[in-house]
Amino acid sequence: MAQPGAGLESIALWIGTIGMTLGTLYFVAQGWSVRDPDQQEYYIITIFIPAIAAASYFSMATGFGLIEVSVDGLGTLDIYWARYADWLFTTPLLLLDLALLAGADRNTIYTLIGLDVFMIGTGLAGALATEGQLFRILWWAISTGALLVLLYFLLGTLSEQASQQSGDVGALFSRLRNLILVLWSAYPVVWILGTEGGFAIVPLGIETAAFMVLDLAAKVGFGFILLQSRDVLSAAKPTGASATAD
Numbered sequence: 001m002a003q004p005g006a007g008l009e010s011i012a013l014w015i016g017t018i019g020m021t022l023g024t025l026y027f028v029a030q031g032w033s034v035r036d037p038d039q040q041e042y043y044i045i046t047i048f049i050p051a052i053a054a055a056s057y058f059s060m061a062t063g064f065g066l067i068e069v070s071v072d073g074l075g076t077l078d079i080y081w082a083r084y085a086d087w088l089f090t091t092p093l094l095l096l097d098l099a100l101l102a103g104a105d106r107n108t109i110y111t112l113i114g115l116d117v118f119m120i121g122t123g124l125a126g127a128l129a130t131e132g133q134l135f136r137i138l139w140w141a142i143s144t145g146a147l148l149v150l151l152y153f154l155l156g157t158l159s160e161q162a163s164q165q166s167g168d169v170g171a172l173f174s175r176l177r178n179l180i181l182v183l184w185s186a187y188p189v190v191w192i193l194g195t196e197g198g199f200a201i202v203p204l205g206i207e208t209a210a211f212m213v214l215d216l217a218a219k220v221g222f223g224f225i226l227l228q229s230r231d232v233l234s235a236a237k238p239t240g241a242s243a244t245a246d
Ligand SMILES: *C/C=C(C)/C=C/C=C(C)/C=C/C1=C(C)CCCC1(C)C
Pocket: 087, 090, 091, 094, 119, 120, 122, 123, 124, 126, 140, 143, 144, 145, 147, 184, 185, 187, 188, 191, 215, 218, 219
């Protein structure tokens, strides 16, 4: 049985648990009085993001979300599998928020979410692979390839659709898209340098703290920026219909 992490690892996981819980409560309180269904849609999606992460962090802080993986040639690694359960649901929700803001058509949304689920799934395979370091790195490369295609779609198709929105919506979209570009790109770097990559360049305590900061910024920070201006949210209109008309 894997023991719950100690020291910096434990502190980071508890800060993550508390931060995600406070973020959830803040979004709930902020959304309580919202009556406009278009605005409510963003609140509903955005509230579940830190809520799911809070449960995942709690499972990791208490040791349930942690397993030991014996890898050929590397020995036993402590792997927090609960991250992937969290990311599998929260990253599609983040993309859905951004896609709604862009007024994306359905096929663009399916493509983004498909790439994203593929990225997290292959990342999980890399984290659990026991066949040796090479195979873990191959899974990482496949997952990172999916991330690159995903980011390419955010900069291309999705940004193009967002450009049909009003100035305020477009500006909010660009801000959130850039936040995703920067923060999400850091995840594979932390992974390959940390325990999962097998090089053990970054110790697990530092890695855990780095993921915690990234997760809080990518979820609570993202939600905070998104939900700040309600008028902008109701100004975002679906453009999918016009995209098929011409
Ligand atoms: C709230 C959580 C977020 C925004 C998580 C994002 C996670 C990623 C972009 C993870 C990407 C990965 C790779 C591209 C390769 C290695 C494995 C992952 C899953 C860390």
